[in-house]
Amino acid sequence: MTRLTKSAFFLPLLLFSAGVLFTDSPAGRADPIGFSCLSSEFSSPSTFASTSGSSGNNGWFRGSVTITLSASSPSLGIASIYYSVDEGPLKAYSVPFLITTDGKHLVEYWSVDMAGDVEETQILHVNIESRPPQLIFGTPTPAPNYYGWSNTPIDVPYQISNCASGLESASAFSPVRIAAEGKWVTTTVRVVDNAGNSVTRTTPAVSIDLNPPVTSASTDGTTVTLTATDDLSGVAATYYRIDDSDIRTYSMKFSVIDSGSHVVRYWSVDRAGNIESAHSLAIDIDPTLAGLIVNPGVISAGGSTMATILLTGNAPSTGLTLEISASTGAIAVPSLVTVAPGQSSANFIVKAKPNALVTSSVVTAASHNASTQATVTIEPTARVINKTVSESF
Numbered sequence: 298m299t300r301l302t303k304s305a306f307f308l309p310l311l312l313f314s315a316g317v318l319f320t321d322s323p324a325g326r327a328d329p330i331g332f333s334c335l336s337s338e339f340s341s342p343s344t345f346a347s348t349s350g351s352s353g354n355n356g357w358f359r360g361s362v363t364i365t366l367s368a369s370s371p372s373l374g375i376a377s378i379y380y381s382v383d384e385g386p387l388k389a390y391s392v393p394f395l396i397t398t399d400g401k402h403l404v405e406y407w408s409v410d411m412a413g414d415v416e417e418t419q420i421l422h423v424n425i426e427s428r429p430p431q432l433i434f435g436t437p438t439p440a441p442n443y444y445g446w447s448n449t450p451i452d453v454p455y456q457i458s459n460c461a462s463g464l465e466s467a468s469a470f471s472p473v474r475i476a477a478e479g480k481w482v483t484t485t486v487r488v489v490d491n492a493g494n495s496v497t498r499t500t501p502a503v504s505i506d507l508n509p510p511v512t513s514a515s516t517d518g519t520t521v522t523l524t525a526t527d528d529l530s531g532v533a534a535t536y537y538r539i540d541d542s543d544i545r546t547y548s549m550k551f552s553v554i555d556s557g558s559h560v561v562r563y564w565s566v567d568r569a570g571n572i573e574s575a576h577s578l579a580i581d582i583d584p585t586l587a588g589l590i591v592n593p594g595v596i597s598a599g600g601s602t603m604a605t606i607l608l609t610g611n612a613p614s615t616g617l618t619l620e621i622s623a624s625t626g627a628i629a630v631p632s633l634v635t636v637a638p639g640q641s642s643a644n645f646i647v648k649a650k651p652n653a654l655v656t657s658s659v660v661t662a663a664s665h666n667a668s669t670q671a672t673v674t675i676e677p678t679a680r681v682i683n684k685t686v687s688e689s690f
Contacts, residue, residue, distance in 0.1 A: 317562030342370035342408040346421045346443035357424045357462050360494055364421070365393040366406055380406035392684035400461050401423050426462040428490035433458070438472075446530045446569035450476035451503045455486060462491035478529060480504045506530040514563055514578045520641030521578065522550040523563050528570035537563040556584035556610030558638070570662050584641070589662050589671040591647060597676050599651035604630075604671065606643050606662050607635060612636040619664045623644060627653035628676055630660055649675045 350362040350405040368375045378390035382404055396402050402423040435454035441447050452472035457464055468487040475484055481502040489495040510527035512535055525532045535547040539561055553559050561578040587607040596602045606619060617636040623629070629648045636643040647660060653675050661670045 303467060316621065326537050334679070340371055341414040342372075342375055342410040342416045343367050344368040344406055344408040344416055344419055346404065346406060346419065348421075350425075353426065353462075353492035353494070355462070355491045355493075356422075357426050359492050359494060360396050360425070360427045361397040362423050362425060363393050363395055364404060364423070366390045368408035368416075370408070370410035370412075370414070372414065375487055376409045376411050376413075378406065378408045381402060391589055396423050396425065399427050423653055424462065424492070426460075426490055426494055428459055429494040429496040430460040430464070430488050430490050431458045432456075432486060432488055432498045434498070435472075435501055436474075437501055441504065442568075442570055444533070444568040445532065446506055446567075447502045448569040448571045451505060453500045454502075455498075457488060460490050462494075465489045465491045465493075473490070475500065475503055475505065478505050478507055480528040480529065504530070504569075506567060506571060509571035510565040510567045512563055512565045512573060512576060514561070514576065516578070516580065519554065519580065519582055520550055520552045521561055521580070523547050525565040526565040527565070530571075533566050533568045535563065536563040537561060553580050553582060556582045557612070558582075558614035579614075581615060583613060583617050583665060584608040584610035586619075586662065586664060586667050586669045589660065589669040591660060591671040591673050593672040594672065596647070596649050598649050598653045601646050601648040602673065604645050604647050604660060606634060606636065606645075606669070608636060608641045611639050614638050617664060619643075619662045622661045622663075624659035624661070625645075625655050626650070627655045628658045628660070628673055634662070647673055649673070653677075 345367050347365045349363050349365070350358045351360040353359040364380050364387070366380060368378050379387055380390050381387050382396060383402055392404070402425065404421040404423055405418050406421065407414050407418050433456050435456070437451045437453045439447060439449065452474050454472040456471070466489045467626045469486070473484060473486055475482055482505060483499050483502050485497055485499050487495060487497040506527075506529040508529075510525050510532050512525040513522075515522045523535050523537060527537045536544050537547050538544045539553060540559055547563070553561065559580045559582065561580060562575045563578070564573040564575040566572050573596060585608070587609045590605045590607065592603055593602050596605055608617065616638050619634050619636070621632060621634050627650055631645050631648065632644045634643050650674070657674045659670050659672050659673055661668050
């Protein structure tokens with residue numbers, strides 16, 4: 298921008314004064330008034346600028362701005378007003394002018410009076426932000442799984458553009474954290490620029506499930522049924538293992554068939570990836586009776602022998618108690634015998650009474666409607682070669 302100086306206005310004013318402003322000198326000659334009295338004895342002109350438009354905040358406008366310039370001079374009046382915008386071409390001011398583009402603008406202006414006095418450059422800053430900021434969301438992290446669910450809070454980043462005035466405030470700064478559980482959960486973000494323009498946007502929808510499923514077990518004898526529920530993402534799978542066996546995926550009720558004490562561990566996983574803590578179910582399965590052995594099987598009156606109960610497997614953790622009985626009163630047996638936990642057999646004593654008159658008796662061991670028997674032969678005289686076992690009841 299080229300600024301005019303006083304010399305550019307001197308000659309027109311000289312001609313004007315030559316034709317009008319003469320006075321008699323003390324020597325009797327006509328003498329024009331000295332130019333010093335037209336320029337030096339009066340102050341330079343003053344120019345005033347006013348703005349009109351949609352006012353925003355912090356000295357910003359939210360639309361086009363009209364600039365009006367006016368000037369005054371204590372001398373011979375205003376010759377011209379000049380201005381430039383953003384260091385562009387110099388223009389002579391005649392009517393109010395518009396600034397329409399967004400951004401920070403610099404208006405320089407000054408006046409020249411009829412005496413050629415040039416005003417010092419005045420400066421006006423005009424800031425315009427006519428559009429609200431642009432808010433663009435990025436990709437939520439962490440990304441959802443195969444089922445479209447997450448089991449942690451989600452962060453959603455965003456970027457702001459078209460914000461020449463700068464950001465004044467935001468309801469939530471980037472990244473926005475979504476921690477509420479639910480399907481297709483969103484939140485809103487409102488940002489305001491320094492001009493007072495605002496925009497509100499809704500985040501991409503995410504699905505969050507923070508809690509694992511719940512699995513329950515029921516038994517019918519040796520049959521186990523598992524039931525799992527999950528209120529949000531749903532159950533993806535239920536797993537179980539019997540004792541230290543391989544982990545299996547549950548699809549239908551199953552049976553524990555081996556005798557003894559067992560522990561069934563079970564748990565579920567939901568579609569969000571939440572893993573339930575394993576539960577334990579204890580199951581005791583009584584073995585079946587494999588037989589009853591009496592050895593020796595022949596005893597004398599008043600003598601005794603050893604009987605052994607045999608099981609098909611080990612007794613459970615609570616043991617296995619059997620009822621013992623004899624078919625005649627000639628022998629005595631204990632009423633109950635318990636196979637110790639984890640054992641597959643138990644012994645007891647069979648005694649023949651001294652005055653036994655019968656020659657044989659049947660010993661029975663029974664449990665859960667199953668029984669096994671053995672026959673004991675009694676001889677009136679001690680002809681038995683095998684050693685007998687003595688024990689008092």
